[in-house]
Amino acid sequence: MPQTRIAADTLGVLTVCLVALLILLGVLCITYLFYFRCRIRSQGFFQLSYFSGPWIIRITFILFAIWWGIGEIIRLSLLRREGRLLNTLNLKWQETVCKCYIVSNLGFAEPCLFLTLVFLLRAPLHTMESGILSRQWNGKTAGYILFYCLPMVLLQLVVIVIGPTLHNNKKLPSYFTSTMNKTDQIVLCTYPLLSTLLLGIFAIILTAYVFWLGRQILKMVINKGLQRRVYTLIFSVSSFLPLRVTFLGFSVLSKPEHFQFEALAFLAFLALLCCAGVCICMLVYCPVADSLALGSLQDLEGRRRLDDGQNDTISLIANQSHMEESAGFSPSRSSDVSTKQRGSISFRALGKEDGSSRGPFVELSLFSPIEDATPPESPPLLGWPMRPSPSPHQ
DSSP states (O other): OOHHHHHHHHHHHHHHHHHHHHHHHHHHHHHHHHHHHHHHHHHTOGGGHHHHTTHHHHHHHHHHHHHHHHHHHHHOGGGGSTTSTGGGSOHHHHHHHHHHHIIIIIIIIHHHHHHHHHHHHHGGGSOTTTSTTSTTHHHHHHHHHHHHHHHHHHHHHHHHHHHHHHHHTTSSOGGGTOOEEEOSSOEEEOOOHHHHHHHHHHHHHHHHHHHHHHHHHHTTOOSHHHHHHHHHHHHHHHHHHHHHHHHHHHGGGSOTTSHHHHHHHHHHHHHHHHHHHHHHIIIIIHHHHHHHHHHHHHHHHHHHHOOTTOTTOOOSSOOHHHHHHHHOOOHHHHHHHHHHHHOSOEEEOOBOTTSOBOOOEEEOOOSOOGGGSOOTTSOOOOEEEOOOOOOTTO
């Protein structure tokens, strides 16, 4: 067996293993999301519903990542060897598989993955009525993702359908539109340069938009922990996506099963795999883990400080007015001390002496270390609006 074929098979096996790990991570995160929602409903953590709002879009993001990973496996020449799965298909069907791969991954899965990432980042910027607490938000967002992805699907279809005609008329070189490389026994998938250019334009537009979103979100965060998460997301999108497009573009300089092509294709796969893995951890796992830890803190503190005379109020921290009367602390200083002690998200329901109250909100100090806590002399921290707790009379 030629050395280049051994290298191609080795990279193919490694690709299958990495996709399996991505699928395992996705399944675990989906299970974690369902556990989070069940705990909110069973234990009455109504305030945490804010962080559970985009659960359908989070699952959708994971499903798009799994879809993309399966497509990368189907592309491999490893499955087209004698006696393998795709080798049972005739050459015509193998050509169809390569064309479907281009439309499915480069035209649908990857653009939908980018768009879902953008909508998850935009979620905190919405208002209460149209934001992630709205029952229609998940459905509308899913519709927007499919709608905005439709132009990419159509353009990739145009490349696949009209491409051979342009090549036959000698208007474009073959590597601009070719989706395959035929041999006597199998058909090997390639990346048309036009398809890669379309994906690159799409990635550039979304990367610029992610930079703008990151700037808006950084204005809302209140500690270094959240800032690190936002910077990690921005770095992942702005570095890994251009790398993938670059590697795919240079892959046209060689043919499948040549070491240069297989190495470039694997590096392009690895770039998007890292981006998807980082985004799943930052946008799915970490918010759920923080919220579950906060629910445990609230449960312990609620048992210790529950006031039987105030059954109409559910709070995730001690009542500030009670602390002000007993210890002489102001609400802002009391919140700062609590934040220093726990370093967690703090939910507050502030009220005035005359009985009128301001809308409750959540401070997004997501379990930052103690050294990242806000100094006592600083003004009260900004937060996002929250859904008010349900009345016990309902």
